[in-house]
Amino acid sequence: MSEKCFICKSKIAELFLGKLKGTAIKKAGQSQPYYVCFECQKKLNNNKEEMLKYL
Numbered sequence: 001m002s003e004k005c006f007i008c009k010s011k012i013a014e015l016f017l018g019k020l021k022g023t024a025i026k027k028a029g030q031s032q033p034y035y036v037c038f039e040c041q042k043k044l045n046n047n048k049e050e051m052l053k054y055l
């Protein structure tokens with residue numbers, strides 16, 4: 001399984017056991033998570049509100 005970062009569209013590195021190097025955020029009312037890579041997470045200071053603006 002490989003997920004893409006929805007901000008920069010690059011593939012997110014997997015660490016182990018399918019754990020992704022990055023984070024997943026959910027939009028209110030949606031069950032499907034969106035993935036953010038570690039670099040973008042860092043760039044946005046891990047601010048989920050900022051991440052959601054890219055959706």
Ligand SMILES: [Zn+2]
Binds near residue numbers: 008041
């Ligand atoms: Zn990214």
